[in-house]
Amino acid sequence: MPDPISPPLQLDRISCRFGRHEVLKDISVEVPAGQITCLLGESGCGKSTLLRLISGVERPTSGAIFMAGRQITGEGVFVEPEQRRIGFMFQDYALFPHLSVADNLTFGLRDLPGDLRRARVTDIAERIGIAHLLDRFPYALSGGEQQRVALARALAPQPAILLMDEPFSNLDQGLRERVRRETVDTLRKLGTTAILVTHDPQEALAVGDQIVLMKQGRIEQIGSSFDIYDRPNSAYCAEFMGPCNRLTGIWAGGEIETPIGRFAGNLDLPDGALALACIRPQAITIGQNGEGIVARILGKTFLGESEQIDVSVHPLAEPLRMHSHERIPMKIGEQVHLQLNGAQVHVFAEPVSRN
The missing domain is CATH 2.40.50.140 (Nucleic acid-binding proteins)
Structure with a gap:
């Protein structure tokens, strides 16, 4: 049973090596409930690899991962991805082109009875503001509409944690800011615990309740937006943030x-x-x-x-x-x-x- 006192996600000294290349080194992070944690850093620093470890797509070389106090990865322990109650929103949205919006939202709900499945789709579509798009197909949607559909599909199974890998990078500047604001407002209204990967310090400052700044597979600093910007603990952090x-x-x-x-x-x-x-x-x-x-x-x-x-x-x-x-x-x-x-x-x- 989940422990209501424990954080939704805890990474304990996670390291990951591919061959001779050590991608992550001794990563320890607690993700607060109902907040957005931003994994921030340059390309190749290990952000996306860390998401894959959390989702269960990859396994760490050492260390442990806990969800609500329950160990899901570690020495002799591995919970399969589909049993982790983790939603994933991809950078390219990964919508099924041959399925309508409604069917895309239904895809992750196949284990629910029909009535509950339809009610869940209707509810999340109304919350995200895409109810008028349910009969359309992905090719007929704008970039912003596709992004909102991808968010709704990730949230429809009611995951304990939502992972987002550079979710706004494919949008033009003006649209990116608007869709980002709408997405953050939705996540806060729903009380969703989310982890967002970004290489953009301004995006992390605007979105993150907690920022985890990474450098070459290690954590450089963890803190709020104000902590990271106003009280950097290294020259690298100070210069990366502005x-x-x-x-x-x-x-x-x-x-x-x-x-x-x-x-x-x-x-x-x-x-x-x-x-x-x-x-x-x-x-x-x-x-x-x-x-x-x-x-x-x-x-x-x-x-x-x-x-x-x-x-x-x-x-x-x-x-x-x-x-x-x-x-x-x-x-x-x-x-x-x-x-x-x-x-x-x-x-x-x-x-x-x-x-």
Whole structure:
């Protein structure tokens, strides 16, 4: 019997190796009930492999997986995929082209009596807003409609957990944002526990109640959107979640000393050690009345909601990049003064490579 106190899904030191290639290394995660957990990372970091292990399509080399306290994978234990009550929404939707929408929704309900099966299809179609599409075939649906049908089909069997592998990547930008918002609203209304794979940090920040940032088969950081963005635990995390200006400096007296100022950090470093400051572009603003660091504008790019400005600051070899939501009247080549918001400066123990 499921344990109501245990999390819906728990991964305990999961590792997976294909031949000599270790794809996942010591992954431990708890997935909260009724929330959306985003697996985030670059292509090849192991996100999709982790989904396949959870669904039962692949088996881990070591470690254990538990659903509501019941072990489903591990030493001498393996519950077949069809017995796990896990729904899967594929990147390409994988709708059956020769079946109507209604029949696509019915496909996973074949073990239910006819009346209950029809009632389940009607109910989920109304909840997802596709009741008017039940008689159509996939070829007659738009991309957004196909996505909603795929979501309804995955939810129709009432899975304990829904797995979603890059579910919005095939949609155009404007449609992607709208369908994503509708999908998230539906999952929250239904109280669905979901795991969503994405390589897009902005999507993870917008969708995830919990974000699991992965790097080369390992977990780099786990936390809420605000934790991951505002309190990154590594330079890799800070830069993955959004652009940063990187400045190497000397650690002294609880601060990193850089050519453009000193910034506090919570590091266990001896004075004189190298440290790294990652400065968000929005941390830099144009100072008024000649106050701040002397700089010169090198370039300006209008982005609609904001303006991206590159500035040179002596003695830095690389320009600094800033984002402003206000129009900056200064022209390229003009001298300006910069001020920094220290809250958007993240300090780490040592410089790391960009690779």
